[in-house]
Amino acid sequence: MAYESDLELGDQVYHHETARRWLLSAAYTDSKLWEAREKDPQNLAVLANTMDRTYDRNLPVSSLTVSRFVDNISSREEVDQAEYYLYKFRHSPNCWYLRDWTIHSWIRQCLKYGAREKALHTLKNKVQYGIFPDDFTFNLLIDSYIKDGDFKSSCSVVEEVMLQEAFDLPSTQILSLYALGSYLATRPQLTVAEERGLGASLLLCGLKQDNTVGLSAQLLGNALLGKVEMLKGIHAVFKGMPLFWGRGYLGRALAVMEKAACCEVKLSKDTLDYMNDLLQELSSTSDSDSGEESGGDEDKKENAVDEDDQAEQAKLPQYASRFKELSSQLESQGKVDSASFQALVTVLAQQNLAAVEKPDLEQYNSRIQAWESEKRQLIQREKEMREKAEQEKQERLAAKAAAQQA
Amino acid sequence: MVKKKRLRLIAEMARKIRAYRELKSRPRESQKYALDYETMRRPHTGKMLPVLAWQDVRRESRLFSLLAGMRMFGVGRLFTRKSWLEEHTEPSYWQITKVKVDYTSENMDHGKAWGVLTYKGKQESEVKEVDKAVYHDWRLVPKHMEQQFTDFEPLPEPPVRYVPYPPLLRAMLLAQQKKTTGSIVTKEPSLPLQRDVLLNKDYFRKLEQERQRTEGTLV
Numbered sequence: 001m002a003y004e005s006d007l008e009l010g011d012q013v014y015h016h017e018t019a020r021r022w023l024l025s026a027a028y029t030d031s032k033l034w035e036a037r038e039k040d041p042q043n044l045a046v047l048a049n050t051m052d053r054t055y056d057r058n059l060p061v062s063s064l065t066v067s068r069f070v071d072n073i074s075s076r077e078e079v080d081q082a083e084y085y086l087y088k089f090r091h092s093p094n095c096w097y098l099r100d101w102t103i104h105s106w107i108r109q110c111l112k113y114g115a116r117e118k119a120l121h122t123l124k125n126k127v128q129y130g131i132f133p134d135d136f137t138f139n140l141l142i143d144s145y146i147k148d149g150d151f152k153s154s155c156s157v158v159e160e161v162m163l164q165e166a167f168d169l170p171s172t173q174i175l176s177l178y179a180l181g182s183y184l185a186t187r188p189q190l191t192v193a194e195e196r197g198l199g200a201s202l203l204l205c206g207l208k209q210d211n212t213v214g215l216s217a218q219l220l221g222n223a224l225l226g227k228v229e230m231l232k233g234i235h236a237v238f239k240g241m242p243l244f245w246g247r248g249y250l251g252r253a254l255a256v257m258e259k260a261a262c263c264e265v266k267l268s269k270d271t272l273d274y275m276n277d278l279l280q281e282l283s284s285t286s287d288s289d290s291g292e293e294s295g296g297d298e299d300k301k302e303n304a305v306d307e308d309d310q311a312e313q314a315k316l317p318q319y320a321s322r323f324k325e326l327s328s329q330l331e332s333q334g335k336v337d338s339a340s341f342q343a344l345v346t347v348l349a350q351q352n353l354a355a356v357e358k359p360d361l362e363q364y365n366s367r368i369q370a371w372e373s374e375k376r377q378l379i380q381r382e383k384e385m386r387e388k389a390e391q392e393k394q395e396r397l398a399a400k401a402a403a404q405q406a
Numbered sequence: 407m408v409k410k411k412r413l414r415l416i417a418e419m420a421r422k423i424r425a426y427r428e429l430k431s432r433p434r435e436s437q438k439y440a441l442d443y444e445t446m447r448r449p450h451t452g453k454m455l456p457v458l459a460w461q462d463v464r465r466e467s468r469l470f471s472l473l474a475g476m477r478m479f480g481v482g483r484l485f486t487r488k489s490w491l492e493e494h495t496e497p498s499y500w501q502i503t504k505v506k507v508d509y510t511s512e513n514m515d516h517g518k519a520w521g522v523l524t525y526k527g528k529q530e531s532e533v534k535e536v537d538k539a540v541y542h543d544w545r546l547v548p549k550h551m552e553q554q555f556t557d558f559e560p561l562p563e564p565p566v567r568y569v570p571y572p573p574l575l576r577a578m579l580l581a582q583q584k585k586t587t588g589s590i591v592t593k594e595p596s597l598p599l600q601r602d603v604l605l606n607k608d609y610f611r612k613l614e615q616e617r618q619r620t621e622g623t624l625v
Contacts, residue, residue, distance in 0.1 A: 093509050096479070127513050132477040164477055165549045207550050235465045240475070242548035245491075 023175070023349070024143040028357050033365065034108060037372060040379075042068050044078055051085060060094045064378045067102040070109065079115045082106065083122060083129070090130035098130050101371040107137050111144055120153055123160050135169045136364050142175045151186065154179035155198065162201040165242050167208050170356040174349050176205050177213055181342035184220075184274075192228055192236075199224030200241050212337055213344050216271040219256045220341075223275045226250030230282050230316065233309040247312050250279075250319045257326040266337040268344055272327055279320045286316055435518070436511030439540045462488070462542050469539040470507070472546050474514040479505040484547040484555070487538075491545070496526040497558050499547060503533050516540075527558040568596035 047069045054061050066089045070082050086106065089098060110119035119141065122129040133141070138161050145154035158176040167173050180202055190198065199221045206217030226249035229237050238245045253275065260267045330336050337344065438450050446455045446463065455463060466488055473480040481502050490498040500521045507517040519536040522529065547555050571579065579595045603609055 090514070091509055095507065095509055095514070096505075127474045163475065166477075204548075204550065238545075239465070239467065240472075242546055244548060244551050245545055 023146055023178070023353070024139060024171070025354065025357060028361060029140060029143060031108060031112070033368065034105075037368065040068060040071060040375075042072050044069060044072055044074075044081070047072075048081065048085070051088070055088060055092070060092055061089060062378075062382065063089075063094060063097040063099050063102065064375070064382055067099055067105070067375070070102050070106045073109045073113070076113050076115060079110060079113055079118060082109075083118060086122070086129050086131070090128060095130055099371075099374075100134055100367075101375065103131055103133050104137050106131065107133055107141060111140065116141075116144065116153075120156065124156065126160070132164065134367075135166055135172050136360060136367075138166060139169070139171055139175055139360070142172075142179055146175070146179055146182070151179060151183040152188070155183045155201070158201045158205075159197040162197070162204050163241065165204065167205050169360060170208075171353065171360050173205055173208050174345070174353055174356070176201065177209070177217060177345045178342075178349055180205070180217070181340075181345040185340065185342045192231060195224045196228045196237060196241070199228065200243055204242070210265070211348070212266045212268060213341070213348050215256055215260050215265050216268045216341055216344070219253055219260075219267060220271050220274060222249050222253035222256060223278050226253055226319075227278055227282060229309075230286075230313055233306060234312075235306075247308060248315075251315075254319065254322050254326060257323075257330065260335055261326065261329055261333060266335045267330060268337045268339060268341045270340045272330070272336065275323065276327070279316075279323055283316060283320055286313060434510045435508040435516035439516055459542070466542045467544060468515070468542055469519060469536065469544045470515050470517050471513075472544055473502070473505060473517075473519065474507075479507060480546075481505060484552060486545050486547055486555075487541070487543045488545060489543055494526050496560075497555055498523075498525045498527075499556070500524075500536055502536070524556075527560050567599045569599055571595055571597050 047065060051061050051065055051069070066085060069085055073079055073082055086098075089095065106122075107119050110116060122131045123133070123141075126132060138157065142154050142157050142161075145151075145157060158179050161167060161172065161176060167176065180198065184198075201221070202217045203221030203225065206214045206219075206221055208214065209217070225237055225243070229247065229249050234245065234247050237243060237249070257267065259265075327336075339347075433450060438448075440449055441447070441455070441463070442449060443464070446460055447453065448455075469485060472485065476483065479502075481504070484499045484501050486497075486499045500519075500523050502519050502521040504520040505517060506519075507514050511517075517539075519539055520533050521536055522533055524530070570576065576595060580592075583592055
């Protein structure tokens with residue numbers, strides 16, 4: 001793991017012990033509170049049968065049935081069955097009413113029975129399964145991936161958080177920045193789509209934090225998105241993502257640097273290096289492109305590229321020179337922090353994570369209470385409706401018997 | 407002297423059954439608005455989309471393509487249209503309040519939405535159905551841009567200009583005034599160059615309703 005390298009040997013043992021505490025504490029990820037709710041034991045086969053029959057008769061299935069099914073999962077195969085029923089529920093008229101606690105318990109059950117990839121798969125296809133977890137659930141999922149060192153999957157979860165624009169809790173922000181920083185520190189080869197996702201998550205997460213980490217994240221995010229914009233055009237950047245449609249992401253990255261120059265905040269060195277490499281790469285590709293363009297079948301491609309995108313590409317040398325100016329200015333002002341982005345994030349996490357976990361836990365408690373009361377209300381309502389249906393059936397039978405006798 | 411009309415009960419029943427069956431089998435939104443992106447045709451009617459829209463259809467997304475991937479189908483979020491962004495500098499957007507999704511669609515991609523429109527900076531007062539939700543024109547306003555997007559300082563409206571009436575109409579007005587008040591000392595009648603009432607479908611429908619209410623029945 002990258003954080004081991006920038007510590008002295010003497011500290012290694014200490015940090016191994018406290019390593020777990022950097023991320024979410026045991027109290028946060030503990031499932032005791034969740035297990036302590038009142039159980040509603042139901043036979044899964046019976047529930048499945050009821051649901052199948054209701055779907056066959058084209059009647060709507062209630063969200064209570066689905067939530068009972070997900071709550072009573074007890075093995076890995078049943079996780080697959082629950083996935084099927086979640087899919088069916090999403091494609092039924094009641095898809096709006098999928099409850100928050102059902103989604104939360106689905107993710108918890110997946111983590112419990114080792115079906116984390118399944119949870120990630122349903123999260124990625126949230127359109128088909130309707131899984132929109134809340135902040136606490138996102139934190140749990142990201143944390144479980146970070147603890148196992150699987151930074152790529154944790155980055156995909158962070159992308160999902162970005163698509164929901166759910167970076168409200170500071171704990172979520174810290175965790176996502178940690179995941180992103182660790183992933184980038186492994187220097188992976190990124191495709192254009194991955195770059196876009198990473199850039200967007202860095203940008204949206206960085207906008208919420210007002211310190212070195214936040215600004216560096218914004219800078220990196222804008223730089224990555226600017227690269228995608230140069231290569232593929234602005235429409236490829238914001239389609240399907242909650243991003244601004246205005247051109248000039250590299251310009252906005254430079255604006256972040258200017259902001260750092262005039263305010264109290266520093267920027268981390270490796271983000272500036274990264275941006276430098278990026279700009280050089282882009283200039284070299286654009287030079288080679290303009291050298292090769294001579295054939296007639298290049299005309300078609302030029303028509304496809306928008307005029308405004310071409311104007312943007314023409315600004316690239318301007319951006320490169322402005323970047324050199326600004327980075328030298330920042331270095332002279334001493335605003336460049338030599339620690340790596342990931343080291344900064346780990347420091348931030350160490351300082352703040354324990355503090356921000358507490359209000360989260362309290363909110364989680366109150367939320368569980370609210371969910372419990374809502375569930376009880378639903379069960380009550382279902383019972384009443386069943387009794388009423390029974391009563392009406394009895395009356396009808398009595399009326400029919402009376403009519404037959406007469 | 408017309409012969410008495412025969413009571414065709416079975417035909418009546420058949421008519422009702424046919425109407426019911428047509429109601430039950432009417433095409434869903436997902437079937438009606440499905441689109442083949444290669445040939446730009448709608449499979450339901452076989453019609454082709456207008457050529458000027460092809461580039462937009464390839465590049466942009468429909469409202470529900472955006473709503474399907476959002477928590478609670480994007481209720482409470484703001485959505486703009488690319489054509490509004492290009493035409494008007496003042497912000498125009500819909501804030502979604504209610505969504506009815508067509509659950510038979512593959513990616514929950516179709517349906518109807520209701521919301522409050524803010525057109526060119528002026529917010530309307532009531533919830534209406536989102537017009538042209540099937541157009542490939544929609545963009546989500548990200549949360550971090552919402553404040554910047556909706557900040558709008560309306561320019562002060564220029565003062566209403568007044569114009570003299572045409573001579574015949576002016577003479578008629580003055581004659582009527584003389585009949586009612588008996589004096590010609592009033593100031594020059596002038597016509598304000600401002601339309602108080604927007605003459606659209608809603609206005610005429612409301613007029614009809616008002617007239618029906620006041621007139622009552624014919625007899």
